[in-house]
Amino acid sequence: MRHYRIPNETVRRLPIYLRGLAMLSQSGNASVSSQKLADFVSVNAWQIRKDFSYFGGFGTRGVGYDIENLSKQIKKILKLAVVHKTALVGVGNLGSAVLAYPGFGTYGLSIAAAFDNDPDKIGRKMNGITVEDVSRLNTLGKRDVELAIIAVPEQAAQDVADALVAAGIKGILNFSPRRIAVPKNVKVITIDIATDLARLPYYIPSS
Amino acid sequence: MRHYRIPNETVRRLPIYLRGLAMLSQSGNASVSSQKLADFVSVNAWQIRKDFSYFGGFGTRGVGYDIENLSKQIKKILKLAVVHKTALVGVGNLGSAVLAYPGFGTYGLSIAAAFDNDPDKIGRKMNGITVEDVSRLNTLGKRDVELAIIAVPEQAAQDVADALVAAGIKGILNFSPRRIAVPKNVKVITIDIATDLARLPYYIPSS
DNA sequence: CTATGTGAATTTATTCACAGCA
DNA sequence: TGCTGTGAATAAATTCACATAG
DSSP states (O other): OOOSOOOHHHHHHHHHHHHHHHHHHHTTOSEEOHHHHHHHHTSOHHHHHHHHHTTOOOEETTTEEEHHHHHHHHHHHTTOSSOEEEEEEOOSHHHHHHHHOOTTGGGTEEEEEEEESOTTTTTOEETTEEEEEGGGGGGGGGGTOOEEEEOSOHHHHHHHHHHHHHTTOOEEEEOSSSOOOOOTTSEEEEOOHHHHHHHHHHHSOOO | OOOSOOOHHHHHHHHHHHHHHHHHHHTTOSEEOHHHHHHHHTSOHHHHHHHHHTTOOOEETTTEEEHHHHHHHHHHHTTOSSOEEEEEEOOSHHHHHHHHOGGGGGGTEEEEEEEESOTTTTTOEETTEEEEEGGGGGGGGGGTOOEEEEOSOHHHHHHHHHHHHHTTOOEEEEOSSSOOOOOTTSEEEEOOHHHHHHHHHHHSOOO
């Protein structure tokens, strides 16, 4: 049982483990070995054990890990034990996809509000959520929303980010390819489809 | 001018630099210093210089980098000098977003074909591309398509991947949260919206 | 006898500091 | 003088090998 600093890369893998555990649990497993989990999520067994060792041994030697308990521990570490409300800004193609995305539940995340600046969309109900005018972003602070997803055209991304920060949002998932500037107490994770796709050719053996 | 192995992390950053250079070029710049580019793309200046040093110095000391030339070199390294045709499988919410995504041009990437298994969608034209039946995935080999994007429900992801591999696809961008198994000469990059969002709370100072 | 947990070794990536060229 | 290019130093992450607990 150690309590050194947890490597960033470990934090990145924890949600993946959590998802694998949820699936194994659903298919009737009560416990799992590092090797079995490794096969399932495509990470090495020793990597998994090392990752878990950063915050204490919750396995049983000779047996493996109790799925229920391990999941609970990982959720606690990732601060996912309480449900986090998330705001979605921009309900175009990408935003609609996010709204319809089925995978958030596993992590205790829920899209609690959606915003757009298109009058045709404002007031409409999508996936059970009524789309609001972006001018109402400033109400988020009072509504207990901590996270936000930016799915607007890149020209608007910085303005939206500024509004979110002003409203007290502390974590942003940014789908625009533009780097957005925020105070350093706000965490931004950027996903850019094109830059990821652009890496593929490099790894393809030139026939 | 060195020719050691290029770090993976460097390869990951190259498309970001390329994008920054394209923007700087559009706003009328002909050259740029590592410091200016650093401010623009949020990477340290020394990191940028180090990255470039892996494949030779194309800067001019005291001046900076010629944007035109540098872009060309990066494209060559990433094998983006020739246009890569990409197939999209699944034109639901997420797939539609990918089709409409404006950011591929910078990288010489183009969505050349789209597939779905929904009869209502097959034959329909979306963003100038006619949606085909997934049973026609096997034609991709003859059509000079090398890359593919998987945007189908996770249950179908592995089957689609198998079909793509059989058709000779060499690089896959996988939007399903499930790890897909492929021969090791095929490169897969997975993007899972939920696992990224799930990392955010960890970094938020608990008030 | 099985599968965890972890120091130690190794590999990989970042950061520094400054020599060297335009 | 200004900014690149790169060895050397540091830091971070991965991999190994094995002692240890159930």
